[in-house]
Amino acid sequence: MKHKLFYIFFLLTLSISYAQSSMVKIEADTTNIRIGEQFEYKITISETENVIIPKLGNLKGLEVIDSLKIDTINSKLIKKYKLTGFDSGAFYIPRQQIFIKNQAYLTDSLLINVTTVAIDTTKIKKFPIKGIKGEPYQFDDFKIYVYWALAILLIAISTLYFALKRSDNSTSKTLIPKLAPYQEALRNLKLLDEKLLWQNNKTKAYYSELTDIVRNYIERELNVPALEQTTNELVESLIDFSNSKSIVTDKETIKKLKNLLQQSDLVKFAKSKPMAHEIEADRNTTTHIINNLKPSTTEENTETSYSKPVVIVQKPEIKNPNTITKLLLITVTLLIVTLISFGIYKAISLSNSIKQPVENVQ
Known part of the structure; x- marks a missing residue:
């Protein structure tokens, strides 16, 4: 009697497993990869309606690179993933739970072997450790000084221009008889x-x-x-x-x-x-x-008898810079700009020549 019950239980389990395996199948294009190599993991479901595919999870040692869209082929749903591994070893893709018409189905687990790339160290040329190389100067290192120089130059030119344009503001008073x-x-x-x-x-x-x-x-x-x-x-x-x-x-x-x-x-x-x-x-x-x-003649006329002196205020003349003065200003400006540019160029060249890389450490 006990043997009959065991056989009945075994047959029921086998039939359930077969039913699940017939509804949900998994497949991989390869089970052996090298570190960083990608492979395709595919889940095939023999049903197209009321199907829920949860997010692929519980991966240890493997990573999901991409999750492709679900395809429908011959009344079947196909879900594909791009996976890879960056650690050597054997890793399982655990069983995934798929819901079909509110009923849970489990996929089979899958073993993936990740191997390293063999390197022959005897044939690889060794290089010495590189020293620290000095970074050359850029324009950003000097731009604050350039801006200050241009501002000072502008102030100097403006001051010189208005100094030449206007004379001394002092006025002189002269007594001239009227x-x-x-x-x-x-x-x-x-x-x-x-x-x-x-x-x-x-x-x-x-x-x-x-x-x-x-x-x-x-x-x-x-x-x-x-x-x-x-x-x-x-x-x-x-x-x-x-x-x-x-x-x-x-x-x-x-x-x-x-x-x-x-x-x-x-x-x-x-x-x-x-x-x-x-x-x-x-x-x-x-x-x-x-x-x-x-x-x-009987009426006094003070203006006829004598004339009072009148005070004449002489205003300073406005001196407009002539052509020679303007050319001189332009020449001085160009000279200062040229000197500033040449100084910056020489500073950058000198810094690049001084900053040599440190000797290689053997």
Whole structure:
């Protein structure tokens, strides 16, 4: 009876093992590899639905290089792995558990032999141990000095440029005696004649300066705001002063002044072009007006009796660098840049020549 039960149990176990082996199979393209050599490990499952393949694990001495995608061939699932080993010896790929329709199936284990590569040390040439070799200098070792040199160079050039462009900021004060109104008017008329404005077709500028000389003389000599008044206002003011005996003049002089100012207005605003003899006549009229417009002798005129000195502040002239100065600046700049570049080049060359490798240790 006991023998029958044993045979029945043995047959059941054998049938279960056969069923599992028929559902799940493993295969390797080789079971003997050298260190670092790859081989393919394949699991074949005779079912395509409701299959769960866990991650390949529990590998000792072996490593998974790649896990390929699952293929379906002839109603079978095929899962492939790329494995390798980096230690010599015999290593097992343990049994893997596969779930098919919520039922667990176990694969067979597989033995993989990893062998080393035989090396004949008697035929290998031995080399001495290499010494420590000095590392050559690179641009990064000097770039901070280059940046500082360029910054200093830029500051030096800027300072030199503005020093040449601007002179000393100090100002000087000079006391120059101020001319009397009559003397100033005659001097300005002489300077106007020397400019030859109307002779060079600058009639408008000529009449503008001519009437300004007359108005400035009247304002200083007679204390009349001639520069701010129109022609009619100025003429009326002079008539009033003449009637009140505040100035010494006659009606003919006032009439000539009115004609002169009106002629100037026509030239400046109506673009009138008087003839040469008319311009010369107006010039002579101006002298006549200045000679015949005087303050009353009973009225004190401080500007006529004497002239106070005027303080003239002389501003420093702005000196613009000429072409020679600019060329000199450019030459100096290029020279400094060349010297800096040459110094860096020599430093790198010297460092590379000095840093020799240490002698080989035998």
